[in-house]
Amino acid sequence: MSRRHEVDLDDALHRNELARAILSTTTLDEVEAHSRWVCGYSEIDYERNKAARLKDQPAVKPDPETGLPQLDEFENEARSRGVTRTTFRHLTEVLNLSGLLHIPQASRTPGRTRRREAATDGVTRIFTWEEGARIEVRNLGGEIVIEANAAGVKTLAGHLLTLARDGTPDGAHLHLEQNNGLEEGSVGLVLERCDDE
Numbered sequence: 001m002s003r004r005h006e007v008d009l010d011d012a013l014h015r016n017e018l019a020r021a022i023l024s025t026t027t028l029d030e031v032e033a034h035s036r037w038v039c040g041y042s043e044i045d046y047e048r049n050k051a052a053r054l055k056d057q058p059a060v061k062p063d064p065e066t067g068l069p070q071l072d073e074f075e076n077e078a079r080s081r082g083v084t085r086t087t088f089r090h091l092t093e094v095l096n097l098s099g100l101l102h103i104p105q106a107s108r109t110p111g112r113t114r115r116r117e118a119a120t121d122g123v124t125r126i127f128t129w130e131e132g133a134r135i136e137v138r139n140l141g142g143e144i145v146i147e148a149n150a151a152g153v154k155t156l157a158g159h160l161l162t163l164a165r166d167g168t169p170d171g172a173h174l175h176l177e178q179n180n181g182l183e184e185g186s187v188g189l190v191l192e193r194c195d196d197e
Helices: 009-015 017-021 028-039 043-055 064-080 088-094 150-164
Strands: 115-120 123-128 135-139 144-148 173-176 189-192
Touching (some): 009 017, 028 043, 135 150, 144 150
Antiparallel strands (some): 173 189
């Protein structure tokens, strides 16, 4: 369910470190560089990496015989929850057309970023990592395994509690990948606050 909020520009800039950092930028590359520095990642990196992984997967031809009933089921279930909008990307995931198995890719040593700031609808949340945290996410086909040491478990618990805080908007999320907080060889993991769906 989409929402639109209005916020005073000066107030938004005061609360958002990344917004202040990109005021003087003139290119998207500069914005991405600031995002990586301030937040520890770039949303565009996430989408770019996902596209690179998916392009090597075999094309899937939609089957109307199975796809249309799946689509009807999704629509009915979503409407029963008051959902009035969705995205094409989400529909491809519902119909299993997007390749949900993420292919591991080479990356830098994880865990360099110990503090990450993320903002949604003008609300900023700070995610922190315990010293020595090790988190690995593996896709075993029928199940996802999240393996972590004690510091990693505390880190994940902290991330979830941060998303659960009062006032955190629907849709607030944190991307974790093998070059972004997870051990090498991990598949991607997104932690997202979702109250309406």
